[in-house]
Amino acid sequence: MRLDVVTIFPEYLDPLNVSLVGKARARGQLNVHIHDLRAWTHDRHNTVDDTPYGGGPGMVMKTDPWGDALDSVLADGYETGSGAPTLIVPTPSGRPFTQALAVELSERPWLIFTPARYEGIDRRVIDEYATRMPVHEVSIGDYVLAGGEAAVLVVTEAVARLLPGVLGNAESHRDDSFAPGAMANLLEGPVYTKPPEWRGRGIPDVLLSGHHGKIARWRRDEALRRTAANRPDLIERCDPKAFDKKDREMLSILGWAPDPAGEPYGRFWRRPEGMEQ
Numbered sequence: 001m002r003l004d005v006v007t008i009f010p011e012y013l014d015p016l017n018v019s020l021v022g023k024a025r026a027r028g029q030l031n032v033h034i035h036d037l038r039a040w041t042h043d044r045h046n047t048v049d050d051t052p053y054g055g056g057p058g059m060v061m062k063t064d065p066w067g068d069a070l071d072s073v074l075a076d077g078y079e080t081g082s083g084a085p086t087l088i089v090p091t092p093s094g095r096p097f098t099q100a101l102a103v104e105l106s107e108r109p110w111l112i113f114t115p116a117r118y119e120g121i122d123r124r125v126i127d128e129y130a131t132r133m134p135v136h137e138v139s140i141g142d143y144v145l146a147g148g149e150a151a152v153l154v155v156t157e158a159v160a161r162l163l164p165g166v167l168g169n170a171e172s173h174r175d176d177s178f179a180p181g182a183m184a185n186l187l188e189g190p191v192y193t194k195p196p197e198w199r200g201r202g203i204p205d206v207l208l209s210g211h212h213g214k215i216a217r218w219r220r221d222e223a224l225r226r227t228a229a230n231r232p233d234l235i236e237r238c239d240p241k242a243f244d245k246k247d248r249e250m251l252s253i254l255g256w257a258p259d260p261a262g263e264p265y266g267r268f269w270r271r272p273e274g275m276e277q
Contacts, residue, residue: 016034
């Protein structure tokens with residue numbers, strides 16, 4: 001995969017040289033290019049922003065530096081055979097970045113990131129390049145950062161770990177929170193390792209039983225328990241078909257019931273009386 005980032009703070013992307021992403025770069029699994037947007041400015045102050053039309057506080061990033069930068073990045077990528085590009089625009093007004101989107105992006109050959117500063121990039125830039133390639137405007141959470149570079153690091157790490165050969169164990173991400181399949185819309189439960197007792201605290205007996213079926217059931221129940229406690233919104237919007245009989249029994253214990261107005265085993269809602277004793 002090729003990955004380009006255009007930014008006014010190239011040093012912010014230094015963490016892409018460490019950990020799994022850094023190792024993927026060293027092995028040639030991830031080809032990263034960091035570009036300084038100011039290299040495409042044409043005044044002595046390297047100006048990349050101006051006041052917004054219509055007034056208001058803050059500044060807006062200008063069209064010309066971004067257009068020239070993206071044209072140059074695209075020309076280089078096409079020349080080196082990088083495949084079809086996808087533009088990623090980190091913005092709090094974008095769609096939520098999810099594990100499902102990370103999986104989708106991990107299958108693309110070439111990602112270009114445009115982390116903005118100030119009030120964002122002149123909208124015409126995004127509209128222009130949307131005519132040339134797929135564009136994903138993504139948000140990593142319901143909050144506002146000083147710039148999009150931190151979001152680039154988040155998205156890159158989420159995507160890079162899904163590339164073939166990046167994780168030591170190819171099955172490691174199968175049971176992740178939000179992983180497609182059985183864990184979609186669920187949070188991963190607690191995990192334990194040696195020693196079996198620490199400061200008077202043991203580990204659940206089932207994990208020592210060697211009974212793989214019971215262990216799998218325990219992990220599933222703990223995932224449901226944690227999701228119901230920390231992210232009940234995920235349970236509420238989960239596809240009812242994702243829950244088997246044992247799941248429904250656990251959800252009932254946790255204070256959830258199928259929607260009586262829905263189909264059999266319809267969407268779940270929290271009972272007013274709460275969790276069973």
